[in-house]
Amino acid sequence: MRLQYFASWCVAGAIAVSATSLPADEFDDHVAAIKSVQKEAIGNDAAANAVKALSTLPVTSLTRLLSAFQDASPLASNYLRAATETVVDRQLAAGVKLPTKDLEAFMLDRNQDPRARRLAYETLRRVDDTAEGRLIPGMLLDPGAEFRRDAVRLLIAKATEQAATNKDASIATYQEALKGATEEDQVKDISGALKKLGVTVDLQQHFGFLTNWKVIGPFDNKGLIGFDATYAPEKSIELAAKLTGQSGEVSWGDVTTKDDFGVIDIAKSLSPYKGAVMYLTTNFVSDRDRTVELRLGTPNAWKVWVNGQLLFGRDEYHRGMAIDQYRVKAALKSGTNSVLVKLCQNEQTEDWAQRYQLQLRVCDSSGVAIHEAKQTAHASK
Amino acid sequence: MRISFRRFASVTTRSLVATLALACLTGADWRQFRGNDLTSVVADAKLPTTWSGTDDKTENIGWKAPLPGRGLSGPIVVNGRVYVTASSGFTQDRLHVLCFDQGSGKKLWERQFWATGRTMTHPKTTVASSTPCSDGTRIFAQFSSNDVACLDLDGNLLWYRGLTHDFPNASNSLGMASSPVVVGDTLICQVENDAESFATGLDVNNGASRWKKVRPKRANWTSPVTLKDESGRTQVMLQSSAGIEAIDANSGSKLWEFTKGASTIPSSVVTNGSLLIPSNGLTSVKPSAGSGFELLWNEGKLGPATASPIVLGDKVFTLNSAGVMSAAEVATGKLAWQLRLKGPFTSSPVGSGSHLVIFNEAGLGQVVNVAGEKGEIVSENDIKETILATPALSGNAIFVRSDKHLWKIGG
Numbered sequence: 001m002r003l004q005y006f007a008s009w010c011v012a013g014a015i016a017v018s019a020t021s022l023p024a025d026e027f028d029d030h031v032a033a034i035k036s037v038q039k040e041a042i043g044n045d046a047a048a049n050a051v052k053a054l055s056t057l058p059v060t061s062l063t064r065l066l067s068a069f070q071d072a073s074p075l076a077s078n079y080l081r082a083a084t085e086t087v088v089d090r091q092l093a094a095g096v097k098l099p100t101k102d103l104e105a106f107m108l109d110r111n112q113d114p115r116a117r118r119l120a121y122e123t124l125r126r127v128d129d130t131a132e133g134r135l136i137p138g139m140l141l142d143p144g145a146e147f148r149r150d151a152v153r154l155l156i157a158k159a160t161e162q163a164a165t166n167k168d169a170s171i172a173t174y175q176e177a178l179k180g181a182t183e184e185d186q187v188k189d190i191s192g193a194l195k196k197l198g199v200t201v202d203l204q205q206h207f208g209f210l211t212n213w214k215v216i217g218p219f220d221n222k223g224l225i226g227f228d229a230t231y232a233p234e235k236s237i238e239l240a241a242k243l244t245g246q247s248g249e250v251s252w253g254d255v256t257t258k259d260d261f262g263v264i265d266i267a268k269s270l271s272p273y274k275g276a277v278m279y280l281t282t283n284f285v286s287d288r289d290r291t292v293e294l295r296l297g298t299p300n301a302w303k304v305w306v307n308g309q310l311l312f313g314r315d316e317y318h319r320g321m322a323i324d325q326y327r328v329k330a331a332l333k334s335g336t337n338s339v340l341v342k343l344c345q346n347e348q349t350e351d352w353a354q355r356y357q358l359q360l361r362v363c364d365s366s367g368v369a370i371h372e373a374k375q376t377a378h379a380s381k
Numbered sequence: 382m383r384i385s386f387r388r389f390a391s392v393t394t395r396s397l398v399a400t401l402a403l404a405c406l407t408g409a410d411w412r413q414f415r416g417n418d419l420t421s422v423v424a425d426a427k428l429p430t431t432w433s434g435t436d437d438k439t440e441n442i443g444w445k446a447p448l449p450g451r452g453l454s455g456p457i458v459v460n461g462r463v464y465v466t467a468s469s470g471f472t473q474d475r476l477h478v479l480c481f482d483q484g485s486g487k488k489l490w491e492r493q494f495w496a497t498g499r500t501m502t503h504p505k506t507t508v509a510s511s512t513p514c515s516d517g518t519r520i521f522a523q524f525s526s527n528d529v530a531c532l533d534l535d536g537n538l539l540w541y542r543g544l545t546h547d548f549p550n551a552s553n554s555l556g557m558a559s560s561p562v563v564v565g566d567t568l569i570c571q572v573e574n575d576a577e578s579f580a581t582g583l584d585v586n587n588g589a590s591r592w593k594k595v596r597p598k599r600a601n602w603t604s605p606v607t608l609k610d611e612s613g614r615t616q617v618m619l620q621s622s623a624g625i626e627a628i629d630a631n632s633g634s635k636l637w638e639f640t641k642g643a644s645t646i647p648s649s650v651v652t653n654g655s656l657l658i659p660s661n662g663l664t665s666v667k668p669s670a671g672s673g674f675e676l677l678w679n680e681g682k683l684g685p686a687t688a689s690p691i692v693l694g695d696k697v698f699t700l701n702s703a704g705v706m707s708a709a710e711v712a713t714g715k716l717a718w719q720l721r722l723k724g725p726f727t728s729s730p731v732g733s734g735s736h737l738v739i740f741n742e743a744g745l746g747q748v749v750n751v752a753g754e755k756g757e758i759v760s761e762n763d764i765k766e767t768i769l770a771t772p773a774l775s776g777n778a779i780f781v782r783s784d785k786h787l788w789k790i791g792g
Contacts, residue, residue, distance in 0.1 A: 037541075039543075039546065039547040040547055040589070040590060041540065041542060041583075041584075041587055041588045041589035041590065044541070044542075044587045044588050044589065045587050047540070047541075048538070048539055048540055048587070051537070051538050052537065055537065074495065074497040074543065074546060075541060075543055075546060077495060078494045078495060078497070078528075078530075078538075078541050079538065079541060081493065081494065081495070082492060082494075082537075082538035082541075083538075085492060086536070086537060089490060089536075115495060146470070149471060183471050183472075185471065312549070313550075314550060314576055315550075315575065315576045316553070316574070316575040316576050317575065319553055319554035319555045319575065319600065320501070320503060320554045320555055321554075322554075324472075325501055325554060326499075
């Protein structure tokens with residue numbers, strides 16, 4: 001045992017001694033190598049060497065390393081994370097104290113990359129049991145979804161305790177929690193609790209679901225030909241047009257939903273079409289040019305366009321449906337933006353393969369709803 | 382300074398020798414889903430036949446270590462260490478690779494990554510669904526998001542791929558679960574789904590694709606298996622709803638094809654140069670050294686549900702959706718006996734000597750003696766935690782992961 005401890009001490013000491021700062025230009029070169037990683041393993045060799053070099057940094061370089069996450073791609077972020085974790089593990093094993101004040105200042109700096117901030121916080125928590133209680137309550141409206149989720153969790157716990165003794169205080173706490181909640185389970189918990197306390201939550205509004213659509217179809221999807229076929233609405237959206245559909249003339253009509261989670265149910269609202277393609281369109285008014293996320297849920301194959309530009313499509317049927325099932329980035333322009341969805345149903349006959357549904361919401365990258373600047377002519381509520 | 386270094390080197394060398402000796406004592410590696418040879422069997426282990434890991438009673442539990450998240454991925458054992466993956470977070474976008482000391486259960490390191498692909502799964506499964514694999518010097522961890530991380534045995538990241546990041550329609554809303562295999566310098570990953578379906582061979586040195594081939598557009602959760610043919614060449618068998626495609630690991634080129642369809646959940650098993658395919662029940666084929674195979678037999682009553690078949694001795698065993706184990710002669714497919722167990726099962730059985738060990742989804746480990754004319758349930762051993770992953774065997778111990786813990790049983 002003594003030998004093992006001695007060996008551990010030697011190794012730890014050697015690591016501590018070997019941790020040295022890199023010259024600024026060398027550090028920048030390694031970060032640049034990692035940020036150059038691209039799809040299909042391009043740059044992987046250089047990134048691996050860079051991770052190896054950065055992993056020898058001392059803890060005094062932690063915030064410098066965390067700052068490098070800014071504008072890193074998802075792949076590069078993982079390389080940077082690996083280097084950061086390795087630095088922390090090595091230095092903690094060597095008995096080196098972490099720069100807790102620097103880590104705390106970094107995680108509170110909302111100009112930094114949200115994932116790097118979270119990593120800073122989780123690193124801080126490894127040595128500071130008080131971090132959650134001190135820091136998380138102030139993160140309710142943080143741009144980082146995980147920080148918000150933690151803050152909401154604490155408020156839900158508080159509201160639950162209050163419910164037994166002070167109904168008004170409990171309602172106020174739940175309503176405060178709702179401001180930061182974006183994920184389905186927490187929103188359901190809060191809205192369910194508020195309902196029991198006599199308060200109704202407009203979930204459609206909270207999530208930012210688009211609930212009023214124009215719809216046309218069916219077009220042909222027998223033998224699954226429809227996903228790749230280009231029908232007239234993909235060329236131009238003429239709401240007054242009469243088009244030739246799967247079994248005769250079709251025209252645009254209205255479809256709306258009162259479902260809390262914005263589910264448009266084609267099968268129930270219109271008809272349980274099989275081997276069919278339906279198009280749905282609506283307008284979304286943005287107060288400025290901005291990038292948003294369209295988040296869809298559907299068990300059907302689909303494509304989505306914004307302002308005539310195809311953003312994404314997925315040829316998959318009946319593998320489940322969930323809120324935020326798909327996340328698609330979209331560039332909105334200031335003013336009215338056209339959203340078009342192609343929704344395909346196949347010909348499966350099993351009971352579990354009959355859903356023909358869509359839910360779509362507009363939000364930022366952390367899931368906070370983005371609402372229209374004003375209502376529009378053909379999609380007004 | 383020189384003297385210090387010599388002392389340090391001496392101590393380090395002795396420490397390394399001690400570590401290697403410890404590794405020898407702890408048992409052989411189990412480097413991938415269903416073990417090094419993909420049989421799920423260790424020939425000469427003395428596995429525990431009774432254990433308990435409940436709050437009321439602890440018996441024959443070597444250790445248990447908490448895990449940060451769920452997983453269907455099984456543990457692997459490499460050089461005296463146990464490696465396992467997990468996923469956590471509301472959207473399961475936190476991917477964990479963990480390493481534990483095989484003897485003590487002490488966590489040696491943990492790395493986390495952010496998923497770059499989709500993380501939606503059926504609630505029963507998780508993003509940590511694929512068992513990692515190793516070539517003895519590296520760990521390859523694939524996830525349902527089709528992220529693939531390669532680390533050395535000490536947790537240093539060597540390379541990272543995001544296969545859905547690269548090919549955005551390569552995903553399944555129910556989740557994916559194929560476990561990769563490594564053959565020489567190539568890591569083989571099946572990324573098969575309804576939309577953008579492919580298999581790829583990645584260079585173990587940097588993750589670059591040596592080859593990528595289009596696969597049937599159909600959801601598929603099976604894992605590739607390898608088999609040495611009579612010429613000594615390693616063939617890789619890719620299973621799908623279409624059947625089996627045997628390929629060359631280095632090039633991905635097709636060697637032969639079995640086109641009578643196959644299951645998309647339980648994987649094939651290799652035994653003595655032949656392949657038992659979950660196809661129309663169970664079908665046995667023998668690949669040839671050339672570009673073909675010989676059909677040996679087919680038995681419709683042997684169709685497995687979720688768990689993969691296992692061969693122990695001269696019999697093959699399958700589990701159906703009712704929890705009934707069927708035993709058949711591996712040479713002929715002739716049904717020998719059936720035995721009702723307590724299911725349902727997602728984990729695949731493992732075995733040694735005359736015993737099979739099967740964990741049901743509730744965490745009940747059932748030990749079955751298969752030596753006699755009929756199977757006999759030797760014991761039922763509870764740990765009362767959900768188990769959906771296939772165990773690893775090393776030394777005389779069973780390593781299994783539940784939703785909450787990594788367990789060493791016996792040994």
